[in-house]
Amino acid sequence: MKIKYNLIKKDNKTMARLGKLETNYGVYDTPMFMPVGTRATVKGITPDEIKDIGSGIILANTYHLWLRPGPDLIDKAGGLHKFMNYDGPILTDSGGFQVFSLARPKDITEEGVHFKSHIDGSKLFLTPEKSIEIQNKLDSDIAMSFDECPGYPSTYEYMEKSIARTLRWAKRGKDVFNNPRQSLFGIIQGGEYPDLRKKSAEETVKLDFDGYSIGGTSVGETKEVMYKMVEYATPYIPEDKVRYLMGVGDPIDIIEGVIRGIDIFDCVLPTRIARHANAFTKYGKINLKNAKFKEDFTPLEEDCDCYACKNFTKAYIRHLVTLNEMLGSRLLSIHNLRFLTRLTEDLRECIKNGDILEYRDEFIKNYYQGKEYLNNKTTGQGE
Numbered sequence: 001m002k003i004k005y006n007l008i009k010k011d012n013k014t015m016a017r018l019g020k021l022e023t024n025y026g027v028y029d030t031p032m033f034m035p036v037g038t039r040a041t042v043k044g045i046t047p048d049e050i051k052d053i054g055s056g057i058i059l060a061n062t063y064h065l066w067l068r069p070g071p072d073l074i075d076k077a078g079g080l081h082k083f084m085n086y087d088g089p090i091l092t093d094s095g096g097f098q099v100f101s102l103a104r105p106k107d108i109t110e111e112g113v114h115f116k117s118h119i120d121g122s123k124l125f126l127t128p129e130k131s132i133e134i135q136n137k138l139d140s141d142i143a144m145s146f147d148e149c150p151g152y153p154s155t156y157e158y159m160e161k162s163i164a165r166t167l168r169w170a171k172r173g174k175d176v177f178n179n180p181r182q183s184l185f186g187i188i189q190g191g192e193y194p195d196l197r198k199k200s201a202e203e204t205v206k207l208d209f210d211g212y213s214i215g216g217t218s219v220g221e222t223k224e225v226m227y228k229m230v231e232y233a234t235p236y237i238p239e240d241k242v243r244y245l246m247g248v249g250d251p252i253d254i255i256e257g258v259i260r261g262i263d264i265f266d267c268v269l270p271t272r273i274a275r276h277a278n279a280f281t282k283y284g285k286i287n288l289k290n291a292k293f294k295e296d297f298t299p300l301e302e303d304c305d306c307y308a309c310k311n312f313t314k315a316y317i318r319h320l321v322t323l324n325e326m327l328g329s330r331l332l333s334i335h336n337l338r339f340l341t342r343l344t345e346d347l348r349e350c351i352k353n354g355d356i357l358e359y360r361d362e363f364i365k366n367y368y369q370g371k372e373y374l375n376n377k378t379t380g381q382g383e
Helices: 047-053 062-067 071-076 080-084 096-102 128-138 156-176 194-206 223-236 251-259 269-274 307-311 314-322 326-353 356-368
Strands: 004-010 017-023 026-030 032-035 058-060 090-092 113-116 123-126 142-144 183-188 211-214 242-245 264-267
Touching: 017 326, 026 032, 032 058, 032 326, 047 326, 062 071, 062 128, 071 128, 080 090, 096 113, 123 128, 128 142, 128 156, 156 183, 156 194, 183 194, 194 211, 194 223, 211 223, 223 251, 251 326, 251 356, 269 326, 307 326, 314 326, 326 356
Parallel strands: 032 264, 058 090, 090 142, 142 183, 183 211, 211 242, 242 264
Antiparallel strands: 004 017, 017 026, 113 123
């Protein structure tokens, strides 16, 4: 079946919205956060643990699975769900972010993108048609159109040409898309330019995708600029289609995105910072290697219901991470993923109650403790 978005309630003061997303594997509430399973696994976390965390959709990376183990092998296994034993919805990206991270501007052509494998340096060529062919074989529930994700900052002239090419690529991909079990999402670009974001959104919507994502954010711009990028696009996305902000997982950015009308988010951040001994808390990130936690026999967060917080202390997790025991990063990953899942659960309640702005202000006061945050640079999306 195709993904179907049902709008339940709109906030009176903001663009925030409460919805339900119908998928092949059940109905899920939005706003929601999607864990990233780059290589067909959320790093260190089992499918059952993903469900215990309360996650719904998870994301896998088309580029990485193209190289290893290859779409033909996954197809032979019965598709991505059977291959990784996950009976929940899966979204695959298009490989467009690898255009940003691995290719040079001169390697981006009308036909597609030339770049080198990060594994062995071999030459690769990815086209809109090839991206869709790979995703059709992976048999995810949601496939993404192939796009260019320009760096920040980009000139107006370059961005204008880039969104025109991304639109042509979107049409080419849609023309060859042939998996009836999948939904196909279009991607809106346009950088920091209001008129180009508007144009990209309007023209992408004309192609009539099953959902729409906002790309080209969290690539080094300030938070304030990123929020404007979202504001420039969301008014032109139909209310009956899901809105996806790609590669965004900082807690503040999720709250600000929901206020601006976003339904779903993804990011490698919660598991990536966990591998560096960091944990999200309502009072900001903490690093468990810090000596002050050596004799701290309290959980990461007192009111957290995750497996790590219900069973272990900061002192124990610090012991694990200082010795590079893999359980340490696993416990921190579980906590961080649950933290963002709980955050979206709280935001859904705020939309029901009409107090999302008050929640935002209180969260920022606690998380940043009076420090300025709007001019902080956004972080990259890659694992």
